[in-house]
Amino acid sequence: MSKLSFGYEALDRTGTLNVGEVPPVPDSERVGLKKKDIAADHPTWCPGCGDFSVLAIYFKLIEQRKIWHENITTVAGIGCSSRFPYFVQGHGVHFIHGRALPYASGVSLSRPDLHVFAFGGDGDAFSIGGNHFTHTARKNIRMTYLVMDNWVYGLTKKQTSPTSPLGFKSKTDAWGSFDRPINPMKQAIAAGATFVARTTHTNPKHLLEMMDAAMDHKGFSFIQCLSECVEFYEGAFDASNPRKGGSFETVPEDHDVTDEIAAYKLADEGFPGKFGIYYKNDRPSKNEQEEALGEKMRAKVQGLEDWQILQKNFDRMK
Amino acid sequence: MSDSTTTAPDSSGKKVSKITEAVIRIAGNSQDGIQAIGGFLARLAGRSEQDVMTFMTIPSTISGGPSIFQVRIGTGEILSSGDEADVLLAFYQHSYEGHIGSLRKGGIVVYDSDHVEPNDAYRGDYQHIGVGISSLAIEAIGGSARDKGKNIFALGLIARMFDLNVEKLKKLITERFLGKPENITNNALLAFSAGYAYDVGDLADLFSFHEADGSLSNQVVMNGNEALGYGLITAGVRFGAGYPITPWSDIMELLRRELPKYGGSFVQCEDEIASVSTAIGASYASGVAVTGSSGPGIALKSEAIGWAVMAEIPLVVVNVQRGGPSTGMPTNVEQSDLFIACFGGHGDSPRVVLAPSDVEDAFYMAIEAVNIARKYSVPVFILSDQAIATRIEAFPEPNLKELMQDITPDRSPVADHKPYDLSPEDGITRHIVPGTRVASGKYPVVTGLEHDELGHPTGSKQLHIDMTAKRRKKLLSLRATLPKTEPYGPAEGDVLLVGWGSSKGPIREAVDRMRKAGENVSAVHVRYLNPLPNDLGEIMKGFKHVLVVELNDQGFNGYGQMGTLLRAKHTESKIRGITKTDGLTWRVSEIVERVHAAVENAG
Ligand SMILES: Cc1ncc(C[n+]2csc(CCOP(=O)(O)OP(=O)(O)O)c2C)c(N)n1
Ligand code: SF4
Numbered sequence A: 001m002s003k004l005s006f007g008y009e010a011l012d013r014t015g016t017l018n019v020g021e022v023p024p025v026p027d028s029e030r031v032g033l034k035k036k037d038i039a040a041d042h043p044t045w046c047p048g049c050g051d052f053s054v055l056a057i058y059f060k061l062i063e064q065r066k067i068w069h070e071n072i073t074t075v076a077g078i079g080c081s082s083r084f085p086y087f088v089q090g091h092g093v094h095f096i097h098g099r100a101l102p103y104a105s106g107v108s109l110s111r112p113d114l115h116v117f118a119f120g121g122d123g124d125a126f127s128i129g130g131n132h133f134t135h136t137a138r139k140n141i142r143m144t145y146l147v148m149d150n151w152v153y154g155l156t157k158k159q160t161s162p163t164s165p166l167g168f169k170s171k172t173d174a175w176g177s178f179d180r181p182i183n184p185m186k187q188a189i190a191a192g193a194t195f196v197a198r199t200t201h202t203n204p205k206h207l208l209e210m211m212d213a214a215m216d217h218k219g220f221s222f223i224q225c226l227s228e229c230v231e232f233y234e235g236a237f238d239a240s241n242p243r244k245g246g247s248f249e250t251v252p253e254d255h256d257v258t259d260e261i262a263a264y265k266l267a268d269e270g271f272p273g274k275f276g277i278y279y280k281n282d283r284p285s286k287n288e289q290e291e292a293l294g295e296k297m298r299a300k301v302q303g304l305e306d307w308q309i310l311q312k313n314f315d316r317m318k
Numbered sequence B: 001m002s003d004s005t006t007t008a009p010d011s012s013g014k015k016v017s018k019i020t021e022a023v024i025r026i027a028g029n030s031q032d033g034i035q036a037i038g039g040f041l042a043r044l045a046g047r048s049e050q051d052v053m054t055f056m057t058i059p060s061t062i063s064g065g066p067s068i069f070q071v072r073i074g075t076g077e078i079l080s081s082g083d084e085a086d087v088l089l090a091f092y093q094h095s096y097e098g099h100i101g102s103l104r105k106g107g108i109v110v111y112d113s114d115h116v117e118p119n120d121a122y123r124g125d126y127q128h129i130g131v132g133i134s135s136l137a138i139e140a141i142g143g144s145a146r147d148k149g150k151n152i153f154a155l156g157l158i159a160r161m162f163d164l165n166v167e168k169l170k171k172l173i174t175e176r177f178l179g180k181p182e183n184i185t186n187n188a189l190l191a192f193s194a195g196y197a198y199d200v201g202d203l204a205d206l207f208s209f210h211e212a213d214g215s216l217s218n219q220v221v222m223n224g225n226e227a228l229g230y231g232l233i234t235a236g237v238r239f240g241a242g243y244p245i246t247p248w249s250d251i252m253e254l255l256r257r258e259l260p261k262y263g264g265s266f267v268q269c270e271d272e273i274a275s276v277s278t279a280i281g282a283s284y285a286s287g288v289a290v291t292g293s294s295g296p297g298i299a300l301k302s303e304a305i306g307w308a309v310m311a312e313i314p315l316v317v318v319n320v321q322r323g324g325p326s327t328g329m330p331t332n333v334e335q336s337d338l339f340i341a342c343f344g345g346h347g348d349s350p351r352v353v354l355a356p357s358d359v360e361d362a363f364y365m366a367i368e369a370v371n372i373a374r375k376y377s378v379p380v381f382i383l384s385d386q387a388i389a390t391r392i393e394a395f396p397e398p399n400l401k402e403l404m405q406d407i408t409p410d411r412s413p414v415a416d417h418k419p420y421d422l423s424p425e426d427g428i429t430r431h432i433v434p435g436t437r438v439a440s441g442k443y444p445v446v447t448g449l450e451h452d453e454l455g456h457p458t459g460s461k462q463l464h465i466d467m468t469a470k471r472r473k474k475l476l477s478l479r480a481t482l483p484k485t486e487p488y489g490p491a492e493g494d495v496l497l498v499g500w501g502s503s504k505g506p507i508r509e510a511v512d513r514m515r516k517a518g519e520n521v522s523a524v525h526v527r528y529l530n531p532l533p534n535d536l537g538e539i540m541k542g543f544k545h546v547l548v549v550e551l552n553d554q555g556f557n558g559y560g561q562m563g564t565l566l567r568a569k570h571t572e573s574k575i576r577g578i579t580k581t582d583g584l585t586w587r588v589s590e591i592v593e594r595v596h597a598a599v600e601n602a603g
């Protein structure tokens, strides 16, 4: 008699909707996606919110890089910015506050065929998720993480965020905040991120360039994107917007992106600072290293089926 | 040492008594390698077609400290590691003083006369045999190895006393040191032979186990953590994530070491929140993944587990329970995480909770947990405990070829997909993994917000009502397929003992003992804890008293955690609790006494 009351069962794929076989379509016969194919729910953001630009550029990136629907994997935490996955027609995950990175790590490490995009806000990334940011960066887990930094908690309606500048008057610091803000660029470099870039929602062309370069990167790519919260922190980034009398300056041509100290110096500049890729190196990703480890271990059990590999262990326990 | 029968003199002229089982307690410091002696004995029993169960305590400090290892070996079925020892092997004064009380009257204490000064007050009750274990071991090895080797010397002594199979033991020793420098193996064999050759002049009798009847052939010997880890691999789990904590760490270390061989991997994360999140991400993308922890680590995972309930993502959460709350008693056993497993989290978040009852069961339950998680798209807790985790048992070798599962998700395209389809009666959700093309062009979002059938957020009251019911209903469908609960003993009587987890053995032994004494006692052991099987109600009807035996506190209302659940489900005032929180497994006599007291106080 079997000792299992719940043995293996082949499961049907889905509920009532999945009827009939769907033949695979060769890539050569498929037409690239257009914006209308990728757009899902109408965004719930306030009119004028910076996050709209990020979404529009994500669509452009998918269109431009000919990413197929099924390979779009969008993961987010909680916050206004984190509602992102609902607005994208593709496999989406709206996870819990601050934990998008570990979730995305699970997807990335178990599915080397996918490129995972994670999105979030400054609170999600640097406050509740701060620990995960550090460790995902140091482990260099392959994915692109774009943080829509609006210097405030949007969804919960104007509390101080870890990037709120000194003196910011929020509902939790009515007299002006006095906790020193985090500098996300420094944080990323110091944590060991291998691709660190800075952009802003008011320059869509630059934003697209950064996302494209991030996606080419083989490890953990991080983008800080200034994204204005028109509701609770209007005008926060005017000094970086030429249309509002500010200045948008890119990283100097002669900046060496592999020079960590130079990158740190760039990150130390006062607002509005520079935009572009601050730092980049080709340190192997965790994905590659796990893969290499697996290959080495599998060489020792070559030709064996899974049960035979385990049988070897059991034989030693007799 | 039950049922000593025939006696015949051996070559040394000593009497040899045939026995069916023996309980040997080895007491020393953890750094003396006493776990190794126990391990050798357990493995030998497995190879000799005998049954075995061990029990050990480990100090919670790294630098070591007092520790014991108890082995019960027998020709028949062994249900517990034994209340009283037949032989105590004491390395130090503290081992002698602290454990002599665990010997049965007339039992034998073998002590290291280099370290132990026997107490005359005990001489009348126990046979005392002093052996200069430390100095003799040093002498045997040649003086260089300090105290190392005295455990193997002691193993030799035990082998002589119990007429154990010397060739098999030597083979085990050689296997154990395989890959180590040759002189280590040689030293161990020297120490063993010296111990075996030592003439235990003061010992009146030698013992010899009855021949095994062959019913226990082809056994494997391992501890509960190993069985659980290998069970998960057999179930097809190829990804896991965790953070170290005792006693869960062994499982994550095993998976980290083994999974790459199968094309999988295990990630050590920055904390338990990251571990559970990473595991859920992998479950979503590549088939059921595992996370686990003990004590405080389980509390940290609660929010994400709630998400997996809401988003209906399968997941296996291993909880190797230890004494709590907080850091509690890290190296002691307790069954006080039943509530957090069933209810830990905000909102209505039904999930499945299973509890293996011994080492073998840990192997099979791990497979069941994966299959239930997969079929019902739900987080499944495996509530193991410190006692199962660390004890070694022999069990029939599983048929790995038949059992090994492949749970890689199908990624072929689908026509259209609604993960949270409300129409199926059973309420079961089916997900597609990323990379799956949906011909309709409409893709699902998995989410922790209340959602419609496609996973998009909704504020609809009706949808929240329907989806909440769906998440409950699918586990009621699971309940309908739970296997029949079989009572141990007659279906009618005075007392029904209800147990779960590692207490199964001692409870059964208590039932045997009380039935032998003419009492009408039976037991049921619950392995599916949430949702509870419906047939328990029917079984309870046959008894006057229902006593729930568990290792946790009696709570404000006088019942332990399982007792409370049973009361809520069956509202029977005859359901009462027998609980304790001393951090130790049940002794059979303890259960018997508590049952008698409970029946007497029934009022
Ligand atoms: C565990 C937990 N704590 C608190 C919250 C409440 N909460 C939701 S979003 C948020 C902050 C969002 O700020 P940010 O990440 O900067 O995103 P934004 O809304 O600004 O885009 C908070 C505190 C929550 N959802 N979960
Ligand atoms: S509150 Fe701010 S961040 Fe949120 S949607 Fe409105 S503008 Fe955007």
Ligand SMILES: [Mg+2]
Residues within 6 Å of the ligand: A079, A121, A122, A123, A148, A149, A150, A151, A152, A153, A154, A161
């Ligand atoms: Mg924000």
